[in-house]
Amino acid sequence: xxxxxxxxxxxxxxxxxxxxxxxxRIVARxxxxxxxxxxxxxxxxxxxxxxxxxxxxxxxxGLVTRTRDAQRRPVHLNPGALExxxxxxxxxxxxxxxxYRSLDALLAPAVPDRPADPGPVTHQEERP
Amino acid sequence: xxxxxxxxxxxxxxxxxxxxxxxxRIVARxxxxxxxxxxxxxxxxxxxxxxxxxxxxxxxxGLVTRTRDAQRRPVHLNPGALExxxxxxxxxxxxxxxxYRSLDALLAPAVPDRPADPGPVTHQEERP
DNA sequence: TTCGTATTCAACGAGTTAGTTGATCAACCG
DNA sequence: CGGTTGATCAACTAACTCGTTGAATACGAA
Numbered sequence: 001x002x003x004x005x006x007x008x009x010x011x012x013x014x015x016x017x018x019x020x021x022x023x024x025r026i027v028a029r030x031x032x033x034x035x036x037x038x039x040x041x042x043x044x045x046x047x048x049x050x051x052x053x054x055x056x057x058x059x060x061x062g063l064v065t066r067t068r069d070a071q072r073r074p075v076h077l078n079p080g081a082l083e084x085x086x087x088x089x090x091x092x093x094x095x096x097x098x099x100y101r102s103l104d105a106l107l108a109p110a111v112p113d114r115p116a117d118p119g120p121v122t123h124q125e126e127r128p
Numbered sequence: 129x130x131x132x133x134x135x136x137x138x139x140x141x142x143x144x145x146x147x148x149x150x151x152x153r154i155v156a157r158x159x160x161x162x163x164x165x166x167x168x169x170x171x172x173x174x175x176x177x178x179x180x181x182x183x184x185x186x187x188x189x190g191l192v193t194r195t196r197d198a199q200r201r202p203v204h205l206n207p208g209a210l211e212x213x214x215x216x217x218x219x220x221x222x223x224x225x226x227x228y229r230s231l232d233a234l235l236a237p238a239v240p241d242r243p244a245d246p247g248p249v250t251h252q253e254e255r256p
Numbered sequence: 257t258t259c260g261t262a263t264t265c266a267a268c269g270a271g272t273t274a275g276t277t278g279a280t281c282a283a284c285c286g
Numbered sequence: 287c288g289g290t291t292g293a294t295c296a297a298c299t300a301a302c303t304c305g306t307t308g309a310a311t312a313c314g315a316a
Contacts, residue, residue, distance in 0.1 A: 012147050019144030020274090021136050024216075031220035037293060050275055052294065057273095071283045071292045082221040086214045088152075092159035093210040148304090165263060178305055180264065185303095199262045199313045 013061035014085055022046070023054050030064060030077035037073055141189035142213055150174070151182050158192060158205035165201055 017023050026040050041051035055075055058064045062081045066073050145151050154168050169179035183203055186192045190209045194201050 008149050011152075012149060014147075015143050016147030018217075019140050019142075019147060021140060022274095024136075024139070024143075028220050038291090046275070047277085048293075049277085049295090053274075056294095073293065077220075079221050082217050086217050086221070089146075089210050089214050092156055092205075093207055093214070150304095166261090174305070175307085176263075177265090177307085181304075184264095201263065 010062050010081075011084065011088060013057070014063055014081055017057050017061040017063055018085070020054070020057075022051070023058055026051075026054060026058065026075075027063065027077065027082075030075060034067075034074045034076045036069075037075065040075065138190050138209075139212065139216060141185070142191055142209055145185050145189040145191055146213070148182070148185075150179070151186055154179075154182060154186065154203075155191065155205065155210075158203060162195075162202045162204045164197075165203065168203065 018027065022044060025043070029035060029040060029043075037048065037052055037055060040055065041048045044051060055064065055066070058075075059066060062078060064075050064077055066075055068074075146155065150172060153171070157163060157168060157171075165176065165180055165183060168183065169176045172179060183192065183194070186203075187194060190206060192203050192205055194203055196202075
């Protein structure tokens with residue numbers, strides 16, 4: 001049974017996964033195409049097993065997927081997961097800028113920027 | 129002395145900080161404007177001290193700053209930090225999409241999309 | 257000064273993480 | 287078949303995280 005893709009847990013794991021420099025370098029490497037565990041481990045001084053665990057963390061975060069090729073297990077980046085992260089960040093980043101725009105509107109109410117776009121801000125996160 | 133803003137450490141901390149649902153809700157709340165520790169703690173069932181620690185984590189990640197107002201300590205979101213995160217993600221996300229475009233070019237070499245743009249990919253992260 | 261409010265500090269326990277080494281499994285090669 | 291390669295599993299440790307409670311600090315009000 002696959003884990004629920006809409007759960008916050010995925011987002012948690014994805015952010016935490018990118019919080020480690022080893023895993024960020026792995027993602028960076030994978031952005032240039034798939035690679036085997038051995039390939040990914042080569043630039044690091046830690047053991048292959050440690051890198052395998054890092055890949056597992058990335059996989060559970062939905063950031064990468066593993067396929068099979070004989071005894072190799074090529075790892076592929078899942079760009080959709082990266083988009084989800086930017087989507088989360090942008091939501092609140094843009095709201096912040098929008099609130100500045102609202103402030104501007106308050107201070108200079110004579111120049112309406114655009115005719116009242118309510119925007120698609122609908123999500124269950126933090127609505128106290 | 130301020131910590132080096134270009135260090136990976138900040139990026140590490142920022143990603144890890146957003147990997148916790150409590151901290152993401154705090155960021156979401158702050159995107160609507162500054163708030164005191166008490167304000168931020170109110171929606172949660174954990175202790176005020178625990179929330180104070182979460183804010184500390186966000187502060188050390190450069191995501192928020194604390195000011196002073198009598199005995200209150202209003203917390204402000206630092207949108208620049210959020211932009212740094214999207215910048216990191218987009219760099220590799222976009223490279224990935226570009227490589228797909230390159231693949232398309234390989235498979236259909238008769239239609240050059242654009243005259244060889246090498247792109248500004250210059251950074252110390254993962255260049256094996 | 258004393259009291260109340262807002263917040264942080266300090267010490268602690270349970271749980272998690274990142275690394276290690278040694279053993280095991282799976283697939284190819286001769 | 288036996289050996290090699292590629293990767294994972296298992297067990298363990300050191301260090302960190304998240305929450306707790308109790309005490310301390312800082313400021314404003316009476």
